[in-house]
Amino acid sequence: MTRYLARRILTLIPLLLGISLVTFLLATATPGSPVSRLEFNASARPADVARIKAQLGLDQPPLVRYFEWLSHVARGDLGLSLITYRPVSTTIFEKLPATLLLTGSALCLSLMFSIPIGIYTATRRNSWIDRIATLVTTGGIAVPTFWLGMMMIVLFSVKFRQWGLPTLPSGGMYSLHGGGGFGDRLLHLMMPAVALAFVQTAVWTSYVRTQMIEVLQADYIRVASAKGLPHWTIVGRHALRNAMLPLITLLALDIPALFGGAVVVETIFAWNGIGRLIVNATMQRDYTVVMGEVLIISTITVLANLLADILYQIADPRLSHG
Amino acid sequence: MDDTHPAVSNVRQVRQSRSGARLSAPAASPLRQMWRRFASNHVALFALLVTVLVLVFSLGAPLVSHFVTHRGYAEQVLLDRFTPPFTHGYILGADNLGRDELTRLAYGGRVSISVALLATLSALTLGVGLGATAGFLGGWYDALIMRVTDVFLAIPVLVLLLFIASLHAFGPFSLAIVIAGVSWMSLARLVRAEVLSLRQREWIEAARVSGASDWRIVARHLLPQTAPLIIVWATLTVPSFIIVEATLSFLGLGIQVPVPSWGNMLNDAQKFYAQSWTLAFIPGALIYVTVLAINLLGQGLRDALDPRLQR
Numbered sequence: 001m002t003r004y005l006a007r008r009i010l011t012l013i014p015l016l017l018g019i020s021l022v023t024f025l026l027a028t029a030t031p032g033s034p035v036s037r038l039e040f041n042a043s044a045r046p047a048d049v050a051r052i053k054a055q056l057g058l059d060q061p062p063l064v065r066y067f068e069w070l071s072h073v074a075r076g077d078l079g080l081s082l083i084t085y086r087p088v089s090t091t092i093f094e095k096l097p098a099t100l101l102l103t104g105s106a107l108c109l110s111l112m113f114s115i116p117i118g119i120y121t122a123t124r125r126n127s128w129i130d131r132i133a134t135l136v137t138t139g140g141i142a143v144p145t146f147w148l149g150m151m152m153i154v155l156f157s158v159k160f161r162q163w164g165l166p167t168l169p170s171g172g173m174y175s176l177h178g179g180g181g182f183g184d185r186l187l188h189l190m191m192p193a194v195a196l197a198f199v200q201t202a203v204w205t206s207y208v209r210t211q212m213i214e215v216l217q218a219d220y221i222r223v224a225s226a227k228g229l230p231h232w233t234i235v236g237r238h239a240l241r242n243a244m245l246p247l248i249t250l251l252a253l254d255i256p257a258l259f260g261g262a263v264v265v266e267t268i269f270a271w272n273g274i275g276r277l278i279v280n281a282t283m284q285r286d287y288t289v290v291m292g293e294v295l296i297i298s299t300i301t302v303l304a305n306l307l308a309d310i311l312y313q314i315a316d317p318r319l320s321h322g
Numbered sequence: 323m324d325d326t327h328p329a330v331s332n333v334r335q336v337r338q339s340r341s342g343a344r345l346s347a348p349a350a351s352p353l354r355q356m357w358r359r360f361a362s363n364h365v366a367l368f369a370l371l372v373t374v375l376v377l378v379f380s381l382g383a384p385l386v387s388h389f390v391t392h393r394g395y396a397e398q399v400l401l402d403r404f405t406p407p408f409t410h411g412y413i414l415g416a417d418n419l420g421r422d423e424l425t426r427l428a429y430g431g432r433v434s435i436s437v438a439l440l441a442t443l444s445a446l447t448l449g450v451g452l453g454a455t456a457g458f459l460g461g462w463y464d465a466l467i468m469r470v471t472d473v474f475l476a477i478p479v480l481v482l483l484l485f486i487a488s489l490h491a492f493g494p495f496s497l498a499i500v501i502a503g504v505s506w507m508s509l510a511r512l513v514r515a516e517v518l519s520l521r522q523r524e525w526i527e528a529a530r531v532s533g534a535s536d537w538r539i540v541a542r543h544l545l546p547q548t549a550p551l552i553i554v555w556a557t558l559t560v561p562s563f564i565i566v567e568a569t570l571s572f573l574g575l576g577i578q579v580p581v582p583s584w585g586n587m588l589n590d591a592q593k594f595y596a597q598s599w600t601l602a603f604i605p606g607a608l609i610y611v612t613v614l615a616i617n618l619l620g621q622g623l624r625d626a627l628d629p630r631l632q633r
Contacts, residue, residue: 018473147606256478
């Protein structure tokens, strides 16, 4: 286990270096630089432009600049925002908790619904509940998240107001007037979390169902039911553990999708997290912020994959003995 | 267990039937068998119909404009802003600038679907090219390609696209190429694995013994075997690219107005929830129907082309 862990962590190094290299190359290969504006300014003297370039290190060859940049990134210095001139790392890390709250809630919602529904429909195949659930999951996988979010606003915020019903807040993380309490924040979290969780829930429900059906056909399950064990003991104690194993990997693989979804959902519901930050920074061409986000989100993705591999090792005894 | 490709086992069947050993009736051609499997799946058939209808509607956008709505996609009648559907000759209503929604939907679909198709073709070329060469050549080249694949898989696609959007403004063509550039990895892995398992087979050895060049072996003997895999991947990728394009355009970072796309029509509609909810509903519903239909079509194709590909 320790050897596996060490080997697995060592593979992170080339991966993270690769991510940083791709990010750097994309930014460097783009025509123009932070001093382009000066270069095309008729009243700027070439000597001054050259001096500023040298100060910023832009006269160095790309490879030197890459290692210079990498050494700063390794120390947690992601540079300054081109718009606000605040450190990129502070800008991102002060908005990260909001995103983690949103993605975390969506994750919990997805698991809360997909696992029980998946298990139940697997044990009651071709019942009417199973048929409805299959129809909803097949249809649910194709729903565009941004459209779902918009339709929720149209219904619960706009139409409900016109019909005189209680409405849900269409955006923001808390009310500006007398807001900020727990109930108020929960109310604001509701629509974004559901919108973000919906597609994921559909995917996972059908996945849990397929897995469970497969496991329920295994020989050892037949043995258990031949021994006369009650149905739900077999499902809960014997089948569930094996059926849930692949879900760990699936969870980790869907982390990037969750962040992608957060970008969209945060923009629609004006949720002040890193997803909305990256969209706004992209619009303002504030590419140092975008670059920082690419690095941080990719690192989180890579670490989530590592965590999933480790969990899988712990959960599946066949792997650590084999 | 006979794990050869269905096409191969078909050939065997045909040969056996020719020698008169087993069957008296001639076996159906593989293509006909595939179609029979596909046509027995009513959901997939219906999905095919819907897909064709959406394609005709969007790729024939000028015809829709000329014969059905009698309006251009940029024609503004400011007095008719927010006309509801089925009034004053606007079949699906008019948008915030008094432009006919149905006409814009057709033209927007033309852009969205062309971008998705072009991106799929480009990703196909990249993924098949890199995956097949990596699997066939092996060695350091294979290792390099697989590490690059790992790196690209670790960066969320949408985040990477936003990063590129912060550096360049997209047109329809460049957007398609960029989408392909960040999503060829899964196909490269699939094709590589398939080539790795195929290159050990007898008929490849036979080709090599009879003096075929590497290039000929890959192009004539390996790639045709991966065709079902590639076709299914492409069909299931088109809808995901439609969503990617729509998401980017919805965020205001993809196709730029005045060129309509389903995504940027929704971006426009976002500001006018209270005036007209149909403007927000219709383009999204069309995206949903299209994506769902092509998804179901892809699943039907997967079941029909190669039963082994089923999970």
